[in-house]
Amino acid sequence: MKKEFAVIGLGRFGGSICRTLAQEGMEVLAIDIDEERVNEFSNIVSKAVVADTTDEKVLKDLGIRNFDHVIVAIGDNIQASILTTLILKELGVQKITVKAQNDYHEKVLAKIGADHIVHPERDMGRRIANNMISTNVLDY
Numbered sequence: 001m002k003k004e005f006a007v008i009g010l011g012r013f014g015g016s017i018c019r020t021l022a023q024e025g026m027e028v029l030a031i032d033i034d035e036e037r038v039n040e041f042s043n044i045v046s047k048a049v050v051a052d053t054t055d056e057k058v059l060k061d062l063g064i065r066n067f068d069h070v071i072v073a074i075g076d077n078i079q080a081s082i083l084t085t086l087i088l089k090e091l092g093v094q095k096i097t098v099k100a101q102n103d104y105h106e107k108v109l110a111k112i113g114a115d116h117i118v119h120p121e122r123d124m125g126r127r128i129a130n131n132m133i134s135t136n137v138l139d140y
């Protein structure tokens with residue numbers, strides 16, 4: 001059976017995740033509070049909805065607990081990111097990946113049980129630096 005993903009927050013990071021998953025043929029539910037952003041994704045993913053994910057009822061009604069993996073890509077609004085993650089956890093979502101804005105945010109996310117926490121800019125910076133080092137070693 002195909003894996004089902006839900007992506008909350010359709011900024012550059014969440015949007016890129018949505019596009020890649022959809023290109024790979026995955027079932028994707030895209031969610032954002034901003035209607036314009038949701039419209040951008042309506043032809044790309046299986047389903048795109050306008051919703052405020054800090055509202056537990058909204059997430060319940062979307063059947064969020066039945067998704068295999070939920071990605072929380074709300075960046076700037078740390079409060080909304082934490083509350084959304086907490087609700088997902090309480091609803092029993094199997095796997096939750098969250099984008100962290102800073103170390104304090106990460107600490108709280110780990111405490112409430114996010115399964116995987118990513119810092120896209122920091123992680124990519126590390127990867128690129130390591131690539132540069134290994135390229136230099138090879139060049140040498």
Ligand code: ATP
Pocket residue numbers: 008009010011012013014031032033034037051052053054073074075076077080
């Ligand atoms: P990126 O660094 O990925 O480009 P961004 O700056 O484009 O991020 P952010 O403001 O970090 O976007 O947030 C990502 C998305 O999360 C936005 O499109 C925003 O509308 C959405 N968002 C914020 N709060 C909520 C919420 N409570 N429920 C659903 N979506 C939300």
